[in-house]
Amino acid sequence: MTAASKQIEDREPTEIEALLPFHAAGTLNLRDARRVEEALANDPDLARQYAAIQDEYAETILLNESLGAPSTRAMQKLFDAIDAEPVRKPASSFSPLQRISEFFSSLAPRTLAYSAIAGAVALLLQAGVIGTVLVKDRSGSSFETASFQAPPAAGTYALIRFAPDANAADITKLLDTYKASIVSGPQAGMFRVRFGDAPLPKQDAAQLLAKVQGEKIISLVVAAE
């Protein structure tokens, strides 16, 4: 090592001196760049050093550019290795919304227009199908509102009040005997009961109700529509 180089090795760079190469490469922040510019304007030695740095900068670029580029072998080797890697599932953090957005943005405008038309037609078809199903369901629906009154089934109707001591077994037996069923009630202590499956002539109906009135568990029978 020469005496001169020993002197060089011994000296520490000043703060601005250490920033000069980064200033030449343009990688300093605005504040440091201004500090360096001011120092260069006021210090001829620093300016001389900066000129040497600019030469180094230019020659380093030339040197690296002269190194050429890799052959296609490197790329081939890389993609062979990638093909040999296990297939990877998309990361869960990749938002579905982003995926949809990317899909649509990847479509050509014409494709997008056709897609929009197809979408509109599909919507109309869907609306038609839903409408048809609703109308069809309403025509034969078993759904009824609370206020809906179905037409009464055929038979002879009466309002009956059972005796206070009548039990469920007695009532069931009586209904079986007369092929009757309770339609509604109780309302004001009376049940609406239907006898048989067909309306009886008025006289036969009166006889039937008189017979029912005679049953021990019946308090009152009144003909009803």
Place this chain on the structure above:
Amino acid sequence: MSATQAATDEALIGRIANGDRLAMQVLYGRHHVRVFRFALRLVRNESVAEDLISEVFLDVWRQAGKFEGRSAVSTWLLAITRFKALSALRKRKDAELDDEAAAAIEDTSDNPETAVAKKDTGNALRNCLTALSPEHREIVDLVYYHEKSVEEVAEIVGIPENTVKTRLFYARKKLAELLKAAGIERGWP
């Protein structure tokens, strides 16, 4: 393609994390030459440097999901390249080389003295740049050719920011010594 239409490196890494091969091709196209040159300056062997860039980009393919975007993609690439180049050098060192010997290897082009004889300062400077130690070469290349900031070089090399500045200063001094020894005075130091 305009700057606004081009996918950013970070966006490409996001797509690569999801297995997008095309994004990998784009990223490779953008960066493989600089990665190759950085590797070649470190290992000084084209075949080894080519193998290295395949390994570097394969690492990117595998690790893209872990990239957090705290540094530029190019900085990340150079850090991986440096790590792999040094590993390759260590393997070779067992057989033939150590860092000092590598630094002392004569380049096949003109040595500094020959260049001076040709009165070609630029050529001499390039030869002296080639003759720097690997440690000095990499910092000169990162700052001048790869245009990395103090912070980015610190991240790539794994040293404090102040060390980046002083190491570059000493690399430049070494360069001046080599030039002076070859009879070239540049006015500094």
